Every structure is written in C-alpha cells, then in structure tokens.
Amino acid sequence: MRYKRQLPMIGDRGQMCLRNSSVAVVGMGGLGCVAATYLIAAGIGRIFIVDRDFVNESNLNRQFLYGMLDIGKPKVDVAAERLRELNPDVNVIPFQIDVDENNVMNLIAEVDLVVDGLDSWKSRFVLNDACVKTGTPYVHAGVSGFRGQLTVVFPGRGPCLRCIFKEMEEKSLQPVLGPVVGIIGSLEALETIKLITEVGEPLIGRLLLFDGRDLDFEIVDVERDPKCPICSSI
Amino acid sequence: MRITLKLFAFLRDEYGTKEVQLECGETLESLAEAASKILGKDFRREIFDEKGEVRKDRIILINGRNLKDIKGEIRFKDGDAVAVFPPAGGG
Numbered sequence: 001m002r003y004k005r006q007l008p009m010i011g012d013r014g015q016m017c018l019r020n021s022s023v024a025v026v027g028m029g030g031l032g033c034v035a036a037t038y039l040i041a042a043g044i045g046r047i048f049i050v051d052r053d054f055v056n057e058s059n060l061n062r063q064f065l066y067g068m069l070d071i072g073k074p075k076v077d078v079a080a081e082r083l084r085e086l087n088p089d090v091n092v093i094p095f096q097i098d099v100d101e102n103n104v105m106n107l108i109a110e111v112d113l114v115v116d117g118l119d120s121w122k123s124r125f126v127l128n129d130a131c132v133k134t135g136t137p138y139v140h141a142g143v144s145g146f147r148g149q150l151t152v153v154f155p156g157r158g159p160c161l162r163c164i165f166k167e168m169e170e171k172s173l174q175p176v177l178g179p180v181v182g183i184i185g186s187l188e189a190l191e192t193i194k195l196i197t198e199v200g201e202p203l204i205g206r207l208l209l210f211d212g213r214d215l216d217f218e219i220v221d222v223e224r225d226p227k228c229p230i231c232s233s234i
Numbered sequence: 235m236r237i238t239l240k241l242f243a244f245l246r247d248e249y250g251t252k253e254v255q256l257e258c259g260e261t262l263e264s265l266a267e268a269a270s271k272i273l274g275k276d277f278r279r280e281i282f283d284e285k286g287e288v289r290k291d292r293i294i295l296i297n298g299r300n301l302k303d304i305k306g307e308i309r310f311k312d313g314d315a316v317a318v319f320p321p322a323g324g325g
Contacts (some may be wrong), residue, residue, distance in 0.1 A: 029325045119325035124323030146323035147243050165321060166302045169290050181325075205298075208244050210318055218242065220317050223298035 002087070003043055014197035015043060021196045024048040025126060026099055028075045030062040030176055031141055032117025034185025035192070037065070040083045040125045041114070042193055046091040048111060049083070051075045052098040062178035099123050104130040110208035113195060116140045116186050121168035128161035132231045139191045141184045144174045146183035150202055151222065152191050158205035160231040161226040180212050203209060235260070235312040239269055242319035245280060249273040260309045262288075262301070265316065280318060296320050 003015055011017070023044055023105070025036045028051035036049055055063075055070040055078060063075075070078045077092035083092045097103055100123070108114065108130050116122050116139060124140065131138040131153060138153040140161055153160050194200040207222045226232055237256045246252050251273070258268035260279065270277045283289050294301040295317040296308070 027325045031325045047259045091265050117325050119323065121323055141325075143323040144320075147320075147322045149322050163295060163303075164300060167290070168321060168323065171291075171323055174322070177325050210244075211243055219296060220240075221293065221298040225300065225303045227303065 002089075006042065010193070010197045010199055014199060017197050018043045019045045019111060021113070022046040022048075022111045023113050023115060023192060023196075024050060024107055025115045025117050026050045026107075026123070027117030027119065028053075028063075028065070028079050029059065029117055029119060030181030031143065031185040032115070032190060033063045033065045033116050034182055035117060035139075035188040036079065036083060037086065038186060038189035039192060040087045040090045040092070042189070043087065044090055044165040044196075046093065048081070048093045048095055048107065049076050049079050050095045050097060050099060050107065051079075052096055052118075062176055062181050062226055063212065064178075099126060101126055105134075107114065108134050108136055111136065113192060114138045115192055116142075117185075117188075119174065121165070121170055124161060128232070129230050131155065132160050132234065135234075137195050139188050139195070141188050143176055143180050143184055144171075146177060146180060148208075148210040148212075150184055150187050150191070150210070153205065154195075154202065154204045155231060156234045159222050160228060163225040163228045164222045164228050177212070180210075183212070184210060208213065235314075236289060237265060237268075237310055238315045239265070240315065240317045242317065244320070245318060248278060258310065262308050265310065266287075291320060292318055293321050 025032045028049050055066045055073050063084045065079045074096050076096050080094040081090045104126050105112050132155045135155045141150045194202050206219045209218050240253045254272050256268040258264045266278045266281045
C-alpha cells in the first residue's frame with residue numbers, strides 16, 4: 001500500500017530493486033535532508049547517512065529534519081530517528097564522520113550508489129575518486145543562493161567530477177534558500193531512483209544548471225577529459 | 235569564425251543576455267576581446283584574473299570540455315560553443 005502510487009512508474013521489479021539497494025547520502029545539510037527523505041519514502045532498502053556536524057539554529061531555514069529542540073545534537077542521530085519514523089522498513093545507519101581518504105573506501109564498499117549532500121569540494125573530490133575507482137555511481141549536486149547544479153558521475157560512461165570542475169577553491173558559508181535545496185535535493189533523489197530502477201535517462205555526460213530567480217533549467221553537455229588523472233584509464 | 239558564447243547565473247544579469255554570437259579568432263584572448271566589444275570591457279574579467287590567468291572561480295566549457303584541460307592547445311573552430319558559469323559549491 002505504501003508504494004501503490006509509484007508502482008505504475010517503476011513496477012514491482014523497480015520496487016524490488018529499491019528494496020535491495022544500499023545508498024550513502026554524504027552530508028546531511030539542505031541537500032542531504034531532502035534527498036534522504038525522498039529515498040526513504042520511496043523504499044530504499046538501506047541508507048547510510050553521513051555527517052560530522054551538530055544541529056545549529058542557522059540550519060533550520062532549509063534542513064527540515066531538525067527543529068529547535070535538536071540544536072546541539074548530532075545531525076545524523078536526529079535525522080536517523082525522523083527517517084525511521086517515516087519508513088520503519090528502511091535500515092537507516094548513521095555515521096558521524098567527516099569523509100576523507102582514510103575512511104571513504106570502507107563506506108563505499110557498503111553501498112551501490114553515493115548521493116552528494118556536501119558543501120566542500122575537497123570532500124566531493126575524495127568521494128568522486130573513490131566512486132570512480134570502485135565503479136560506483138555518484139549523484140553530484142551543489143547550491144549557492146538561488147542557483148543549483150546537478151550531474152551523475154557514472155564511471156566509464158561519462159565525465160567524472162574532476163573532468164568537469166578541475167581544481168575548485170573552497171568558499172566559506174554559501175547563502176542558501178530552502179526551496180533551492182528542495183528542488184535540487186529532490187532531483188538528486190529522482191536521479192538515484194532512476195539509476196537504481198533503470199527507468200528513464202540519467203543525467204550522465206550532462207550538467208543541469210538551475211537558476212531560481214527566473215526558474216531557468218538548462219542542461220549543458222559535459223565531456224570526459226582524456227587525460228583525467230582519475231577516470232581516463234577506465 | 236563564429237562562436238556561440240552562453241552565459242549562466244548572475245552573468246546573465248550582469249551582461250543582460252543569455253547568449254551571444256561572436257566573430258573571433260582561434261585563441262581565448264581573441265574570444266575575450268570579441269565578447270568585450272559586445273558585452274562591455276568588464277567581460278574580460280569574467281575569464282581572466284588580474285594576472286592574466288583563467289579565473290579559478292568560473293567554469294568555462296568549450297564544447298563540453300573544461301577549458302583548463304585544453305588551455306595550452308585552444309584553437310577555436312567555426313561553430314564551437316563556449317559556456318561560462320560560476321560553480322555552486324554549497325550543500
């Protein structure tokens with residue numbers, strides 16, 4: 001009954017694929033809250049939610065899994081409790097860590113796909129490199145102000161994050177509006193469901209650029225770098 | 235040769251257009267000069283920093299390839315498409 005309204009699109013087989021899949025949402029900020037919520041509601045079998053941070057009042061304009069009473073608590077603990085209430089059939093596993101070169105392979109070994117909820121390019125590249133090495137699809141997104149971007153890194157079938165973005169400078173505390181992470185985080189969940197159920201055409205080799213000020217969605221083609229130090233050999 | 239230059243995000247507000255057709259030579263310098271004639275001389279600053287290096291906080295795609303891949307070997311061809319946008323890094 002829970003999945004009745006989505007079965008016409010993905011079928012029993014698709015629902016079984018979701019049930020049998022394991023996903024990591026890395027970063028439980030604005031994007032991560034939205035993506036994890038829709039993945040759990042859709043019936044993903046197992047989800048690792050990863051974030052080192054504690055709930056802060058300035059998170060509450062967009063990170064709807066947390067409330068005033070949660071301030072100071074680890075994000076992953078609060079999120080796990082809310083997400084289990086939403087769908088007790090899903091195995092929600094919280095990890096309060098900062099993903100880095102030393103722990104990323106252990107995390108990726110457990111999952112079929114990784115969803116980007118990060119706000120750091122350094123951590124994104126760590127994930128990208130590990131995903132490419134293990135052949136794990138990686139749904140990337142980023143937001144800033146009214147803007148967002150989205151692409152799917154599918155090792156061997158399109159460019160990786162390093163092909164598209166190269167070396168990025170970190171910017172401290174980007175401004176973010178709740179509805180923008182709502183849109184882009186939902187699209188991350190959508191791409192994840194499409195990849196797992198093999199329904200539709202995932203955003204591989206294409207980069208979506210969204211601008212909320214004029215509701216502009218535009219997709220640009222992105223190509224592999226034949227000399228990419230990470231993905232050119234696969 | 236004719237190049238299509240596409241702008242995204244706040245660059246569209248800044249320069250009042252999403253896309254311009256440029257007549258320019260084979261080099262990035264030539265593209266920046268041709269774009270500046272149409273969009274204003276400040277546009278050069280969207281591509282190059284004060285040292286004349288390609289800006290680190292702009293992504294410039296030439297037919298989908300990051301310009302930084304091919305910086306030393308850029309030779310624009312007629313019909314090439316160039317996209318310029320600031321990446322969004324927040325989560």
